[in-house]
Amino acid sequence: MEDIVGLCKRRGFIFQSSEIYGGYNGFYDYGPLGVELRNNIKQAWWRDFVQRRDDMEGLDSTIIMHPKIWKASGHVDGFSDPLVDCKDSKKRYRADQLFFTPVIIDGETLGYVAFVEGTDLPTILKRAKKIRDWADKTQSKIDEDALANDRTEFTEATPEQREQTLAPEAGKVGSLTAPRAFKLMFETKVGPLADDSAVAYLRPETAQGIFANYKNIVDTGRVKIPFGIAQIGKAFRNEITPRNFIFRSREFEQMEIEYFISPDADWQALHREWIDTCTNWLVSIGLPREGITEDIHPKDKLAFYSQATTDLMFQFPHGEQELWGVACRSDYDLKQHQEHSGKSMEIFDEASKSKFVPHVIEPSLGVDRTLLAVLTAAYTEDEVPNDKGTVEKRTVLKFSPKIAPVKAAIFPLLKNKPELVEVAEKLYKKLQRRWNVFYDASGAIGRRYRRQDEIGTPYGITIDFDTIEKDGTVTLRDRDTCKQRRVTEAELIDFLEEQIEG
Numbered sequence: 001m002e003d004i005v006g007l008c009k010r011r012g013f014i015f016q017s018s019e020i021y022g023g024y025n026g027f028y029d030y031g032p033l034g035v036e037l038r039n040n041i042k043q044a045w046w047r048d049f050v051q052r053r054d055d056m057e058g059l060d061s062t063i064i065m066h067p068k069i070w071k072a073s074g075h076v077d078g079f080s081d082p083l084v085d086c087k088d089s090k091k092r093y094r095a096d097q098l099f100f101t102p103v104i105i106d107g108e109t110l111g112y113v114a115f116v117e118g119t120d121l122p123t124i125l126k127r128a129k130k131i132r133d134w135a136d137k138t139q140s141k142i143d144e145d146a147l148a149n150d151r152t153e154f155t156e157a158t159p160e161q162r163e164q165t166l167a168p169e170a171g172k173v174g175s176l177t178a179p180r181a182f183k184l185m186f187e188t189k190v191g192p193l194a195d196d197s198a199v200a201y202l203r204p205e206t207a208q209g210i211f212a213n214y215k216n217i218v219d220t221g222r223v224k225i226p227f228g229i230a231q232i233g234k235a236f237r238n239e240i241t242p243r244n245f246i247f248r249s250r251e252f253e254q255m256e257i258e259y260f261i262s263p264d265a266d267w268q269a270l271h272r273e274w275i276d277t278c279t280n281w282l283v284s285i286g287l288p289r290e291g292i293t294e295d296i297h298p299k300d301k302l303a304f305y306s307q308a309t310t311d312l313m314f315q316f317p318h319g320e321q322e323l324w325g326v327a328c329r330s331d332y333d334l335k336q337h338q339e340h341s342g343k344s345m346e347i348f349d350e351a352s353k354s355k356f357v358p359h360v361i362e363p364s365l366g367v368d369r370t371l372l373a374v375l376t377a378a379y380t381e382d383e384v385p386n387d388k389g390t391v392e393k394r395t396v397l398k399f400s401p402k403i404a405p406v407k408a409a410i411f412p413l414l415k416n417k418p419e420l421v422e423v424a425e426k427l428y429k430k431l432q433r434r435w436n437v438f439y440d441a442s443g444a445i446g447r448r449y450r451r452q453d454e455i456g457t458p459y460g461i462t463i464d465f466d467t468i469e470k471d472g473t474v475t476l477r478d479r480d481t482c483k484q485r486r487v488t489e490a491e492l493i494d495f496l497e498e499q500i501e502g
């Protein structure tokens, strides 16, 4: 993760928000290359899920909506995380991401060590030794098997266990409070009156904008069951512990689909189809299939309205974590809005000649998480020969050409030969009309390649003396293999088109 964060800052992908004021936890800004990468991910998603499908409509709803929407959806009353405070270190934790494990010596439990997700065993053992030493058992052996394996979520700790637990950064046991519900929605006030009636919320998901507009879209008469509504947009959550770079932040973006189906449809089969479609799309933008796994939520952990949820998990630098949630939400949301708004959410289905409130399958993906997954998969350190033939280390981002921020770099072999520069600039201007390309005339050609490798530009195009003196062909270099071949301008454009847009 450190390497990725360092590269992102150095080359202008991602910066900590408000950095000149010391940064602002949970907020990130996207620099020149980051915004290109981000836009390319969103465009690829929009093209594949909206423009290239006949059963999908697009939407762009507002971030601030009528507060009644969040009452109906259940967010006002239920959208919270369990918060735990440490009275000693003043740190805050999410109880469902905090675990505790017993410190057992000679069969007796002396206390518990609390730790956050991802803490390694040596760190836990070091903390356990403090409890052992405080109990005056310095020479005794801690049951390491229990320490490693008997971990429990802190939400399940009894008051007695809490009293005996050593928090991650505390100097004594018993400093953790009982978990309490912490509301995640950001509040704001709308209008000139700053009283309670003015309270509104920044949306914590784009999904409710879709449900709130479902009737408008049905009434335009263009859709028939099954169909989906897709939206890309910002979402805000006052996360207790934003961390792992852009993985969990307080302002992020979602790409969500609500796919409306008949209550009689085989929802399990459709759910499976969506999970496969989503997996294939991740592979199409460059994630390795073997890095994606499925986490099927157990029945007893499902939200009460959910029939099934499967998360697509990805191997991030900080561990295997949720990337894309594919949930079957039944008719819960539409029925809630029907009840709270008094407007019918029924649709007439020509095929079955019946009227019903549809059920819904919801594939919900974070833009920022996708970007982190793409960076993780692309980040490579390898060794390649330099101009002089000696092997040197390089850092390369192996982005798919579909989402790479810069699609190709155009180099005149020498910058002081006007005839090379003229042809190179002409080609650059031509390619720039269609794609984000880069022109670089300075430095040794090997160094120029290396700079592009580091930002993930898939192709290098060099204009040399053969171009101007012989047949007009240019050298096309592949970033990953470093192999070069000569192509005509027409071949070059066909090739780029297929790789970038195919």
Ligand code: GAP
Binding pocket: 204, 205, 206, 207, 237, 239, 246, 247, 248, 249, 250, 252, 253, 254, 256, 322, 323, 324, 325, 362, 364, 365, 366, 367, 368, 369
């Ligand atoms: N409408 C359903 C919904 O919002 P979710 O699992 O809470 O479900 C969906 O969020 C996706 O949004 C997640 O799989 C993740 O990719 C992204 N996401 C959620 N919270 C996030 C956060 N704090 N920072 C970045 N991405 C987040």
